[in-house]
Amino acid sequence: MTVSSPPVKLEKPPQNYLNWAFGIKSWLLTTDHKRIAILYLITVTLFFALGGLAASLVRFELITPQGDLMSADNYNKSFTLHGMLMVFFFLIPGIPAVMGNFLIPLMIGAKDLAFPRLNLASWYVFMVGGLFTMTVIVVGGVDTGWTFYTPYSSTYSNGAVILAALGIFAAGFASIFTAINFVVTIHKMRAPGLTWFRLPLFVWAHYATSIIILLGTPVLAITILMVGIERMFKIGIFDPALGGDPLLFQHLFWFYSHPAVYIMVLPSMGVISELITAFTRRRIFGYKAIALSSLAIALLGFLVWGHHMFVSGQSVYAGLVFSAITFMVAIPSAIKVFNWTATLFKGTISFTTPMLYALGFIGLFTIGGLTGLFLGAAAVDVHVTDTYFVVAHFHYVMVGATIMAYMGAIHFWWPKITGKLYNEGWGISSAIIIFVGFNLTFMPQFIMGYLGMPRRYYAYPDEFQIYHIASSAGAAILAFGYVLPLFYLLYSLFFGPKAGDNPWNAKGLEWTTASPPPHENFEETPIVTEEAYAYPVPQKAEVTSGA
Amino acid sequence: MAHNQPSVVAPYFRDIDQQREANTLGMWVFLATEVMFFGGLFMAYTVYFFNYPDAFHEGSRELNLILASINTFVLLTSSLTMALAVRSAQTDNRKWLIIFLIATIVLGLVFLGLKGVEYGEKFQHHLVPGPHFEWDGSFFYEVQLFFGLYFATTGLHALHMIIGVGVLTYFVFKAFRGHFTSVSYDPVEMVGLYWHFVDIAWVFIFPLYYLIDRTIQ
Ligand SMILES: [Cu+2]
Numbered sequence: 195m196t197v198s199s200p201p202v203k204l205e206k207p208p209q210n211y212l213n214w215a216f217g218i219k220s221w222l223l224t225t226d227h228k229r230i231a232i233l234y235l236i237t238v239t240l241f242f243a244l245g246g247l248a249a250s251l252v253r254f255e256l257i258t259p260q261g262d263l264m265s266a267d268n269y270n271k272s273f274t275l276h277g278m279l280m281v282f283f284f285l286i287p288g289i290p291a292v293m294g295n296f297l298i299p300l301m302i303g304a305k306d307l308a309f310p311r312l313n314l315a316s317w318y319v320f321m322v323g324g325l326f327t328m329t330v331i332v333v334g335g336v337d338t339g340w341t342f343y344t345p346y347s348s349t350y351s352n353g354a355v356i357l358a359a360l361g362i363f364a365a366g367f368a369s370i371f372t373a374i375n376f377v378v379t380i381h382k383m384r385a386p387g388l389t390w391f392r393l394p395l396f397v398w399a400h401y402a403t404s405i406i407i408l409l410g411t412p413v414l415a416i417t418i419l420m421v422g423i424e425r426m427f428k429i430g431i432f433d434p435a436l437g438g439d440p441l442l443f444q445h446l447f448w449f450y451s452h453p454a455v456y457i458m459v460l461p462s463m464g465v466i467s468e469l470i471t472a473f474t475r476r477r478i479f480g481y482k483a484i485a486l487s488s489l490a491i492a493l494l495g496f497l498v499w500g501h502h503m504f505v506s507g508q509s510v511y512a513g514l515v516f517s518a519i520t521f522m523v524a525i526p527s528a529i530k531v532f533n534w535t536a537t538l539f540k541g542t543i544s545f546t547t548p549m550l551y552a553l554g555f556i557g558l559f560t561i562g563g564l565t566g567l568f569l570g571a572a573a574v575d576v577h578v579t580d581t582y583f584v585v586a587h588f589h590y591v592m593v594g595a596t597i598m599a600y601m602g603a604i605h606f607w608w609p610k611i612t613g614k615l616y617n618e619g620w621g622i623s624s625a626i627i628i629f630v631g632f633n634l635t636f637m638p639q640f641i642m643g644y645l646g647m648p649r650r651y652y653a654y655p656d657e658f659q660i661y662h663i664a665s666s667a668g669a670a671i672l673a674f675g676y677v678l679p680l681f682y683l684l685y686s687l688f689f690g691p692k693a694g695d696n697p698w699n700a701k702g703l704e705w706t707t708a709s710p711p712p713h714e715n716f717e718e719t720p721i722v723t724e725e726a727y728a729y730p731v732p733q734k735a736e737v738t739s740g741a
Numbered sequence: 742m743a744h745n746q747p748s749v750v751a752p753y754f755r756d757i758d759q760q761r762e763a764n765t766l767g768m769w770v771f772l773a774t775e776v777m778f779f780g781g782l783f784m785a786y787t788v789y790f791f792n793y794p795d796a797f798h799e800g801s802r803e804l805n806l807i808l809a810s811i812n813t814f815v816l817l818t819s820s821l822t823m824a825l826a827v828r829s830a831q832t833d834n835r836k837w838l839i840i841f842l843i844a845t846i847v848l849g850l851v852f853l854g855l856k857g858v859e860y861g862e863k864f865q866h867h868l869v870p871g872p873h874f875e876w877d878g879s880f881f882y883e884v885q886l887f888f889g890l891y892f893a894t895t896g897l898h899a900l901h902m903i904i905g906v907g908v909l910t911y912f913v914f915k916a917f918r919g920h921f922t923s924v925s926y927d928p929v930e931m932v933g934l935y936w937h938f939v940d941i942a943w944v945f946i947f948p949l950y951y952l953i954d955r956t957i958q
């Protein structure tokens with residue numbers, strides 16, 4: 195089913211951000227937030243493909259109980275590369291640097307972000323980080339896991355650790371640049387009439403995300419720097435043999451890396467609020483609760499890092515407090531899920547591709563969130579620490595939820611970004627394939643993890659093989675699901691029908707301008723007079739054109 | 742003047758007030774990340790200070806209090822000249838803007854020079870962590886850790902100073918060409934905020950590393 199575009203005015207100016215200037219230089223030196231978003235889209239997709247390749251090596255190795263495909267060392271390097279690329283080069287920049295970059299100025303009626311050159315610098319710094327990481331692969335890889343625990347990373351692992359650390363350092367600063375831009379833009383560049391509580395929830399979510407990036411990432415950066423100093427000068431900052439404390443590394447690392455989960459998930463939640471309102475054609479239930487719960491997640495998220503360290507030897511009392519706050523952080527997340535569900539309730543739902551992803555998100559995020567409560571309970575955590583249960587949990591939250599939202603966002607705003615419509619049939623099929631593949635990959639991991647299969651092992655007892663085979667089969671389906679959109683989206687770019695300004699009949703300033711938007715976003719600055727998601731209240735017999 | 746105005750405001754801002762507010766907020770947000778950046782090192786300092794108080798006291802006694810005190814005075818004075826430079830830009834006083842910018846640069850360079858002398862002393866006394874580190878008393882590793890943190894923290898601070906001096910030098914040239922007026926002074930104000938931050942960071946570094954053991958014999 196293709197959504198027919200409503201008749202639009204034909205005197206629409208043909209010039210848009212894509213044909214505004216031509217040539218490689220006009221892209222590499224652009225300060226247009228929309229073009230930078232495209233640059234990010236391309237690079238992030240490449241990193242995702244590489245990270246996926248590393249993951250498939252891991253899943254191939256695990257089909258048989260023996261370590262037969264590769265050596266233990268290479269296996270360690272594969273999952274480290276997979277984690278590094280996916281976390282720092284896909285999940286963290288994914289939605290903010292691509293969708294946020296493209297949409298925030300459009301959603302708030304601004305001509306660009308506050309610091310366009312800083313925005314471009316962000317992409318270049320990101321590329322430098324990527325270059326370092328690519329070099330790591332060439333010189334032999336690192337085997338520390340994406341967590342870089344000391345003293346392993348600082349004393350025993352090979353020299354590429356410094357290079358890998360520099361890559362993450364650079365990627366971190368790229369995200370800081372983006373976050374500075376978002377905070378300032380959202381504060382200072384909203385269109386007249388666009389008050390805080392009229393902002394789309396996507397913008398609220400990115401505001402909260404930016405705060406986390408700004409307060410968390412510098413701590414990761416300095417921690418990485420200290421590991422580098424320790425390696426180069428043999429000062430035992432984290433090495434117990436030299437008087438250092440390896441737990442300090444874990445504290446500093448998780449002070450960033452737990453909130454980093456929210457860097458991935460909060461923008462996703464913002465996307466979901468947009469998708470659900472557009473395809474139920476309703477005002478969102480509990481707007482303020484959702485908006486403020488983003489901030490609550492951002493703040494509480496900084497107080498729970500110790501739940502990664504229940505078995506590390508930290509104080510029992512610290513463990514108790516961290517456990518209690520971990521339960522508390524579930525509340526704002528649940529507020530969102532309940533509000534989305536309430537919005538769906540008795541709504542006129544159209545099951546389009548983006549909406550399927552949104553519904554998939556709610557399912558996967560709920561599973562991931564609830565199993566997170568298992569892990570937040572210190573006693574249960576002791577049993578399943580460093581097993582596949584943890585692996586499954588964080589894949590549901592970080593990957594399942596974030597990728598569902600990312601794909602949903604790409605599909606929903608594809609007509610706006612490119613001006614073209616993709617084929618709904620293909621879109622729906624790939625959404626279903628991804629959902630099925632994802633669950634088949636990670637559901638068995640919950641079971642084998644609970645039964646005692648430890649993570650990061652390349653060989654395992656025979657009794658776990660059935661789960662590993664199921665998981666690898668799921669991964670193959672998942673990979674197929676990821677490849678499909680690449681084809682039909684690219685196809686639509688050249689042969690897809692014209693989208694028109696607002697193919698979904700959705701609310702939001704980004705839909706009031708042309709598709710693709712002109713270079714300066716709006717011909718004149720819009721003036722906002724209504725709430726976000728001001729869909730007609732469903733009292734009268736309503737006839738919706740979008741469904 | 743009316744002809745000059747449009748070139749001062751970037752096309753994506755509504756007016757100069759919006760631009761100035763955005764720049765100011767951007768700088769403050771950036772400084773917040775800087776606080777967290779230095780915060781990691783202060784965190785490490787705090788943990789190891791409480792783990793190894795005796796070693797830290799002994800290490801601290803090796804630092805050159807006189808040079809650091811002079812440096813503190815120099816840096817605080819440079820904050821004054823920086824503030825006066827901003828004031829001069831706001832009041833369209835190009836001559837004094839240039840003088841105060843240069844004064845700030847000179848004071849910054851004095852600070853870095855004295856810091857270099859201090860580092861040189863540490864090299865001579867084999868107090869630089871690494872294979873050449875020597876320590877006769879007890880707590881070999883702990884004292885080395887103290888010096889490791891000392892070099893990391895003051896080194897990072899000095900790096901910030903160098904960047905600041907670089908930007909200020911660039912601004913001297915821009916000031917000569919009349920880039921900064923009472924309308925377009927905010928770049929000077931922004932680098933001023935940065936400079937004050939670097940100054941404040943030193944106000945914390947100085948007592949934590951130099952003054953912790955000066956009351957005990
Ligand atoms: Cu966590």
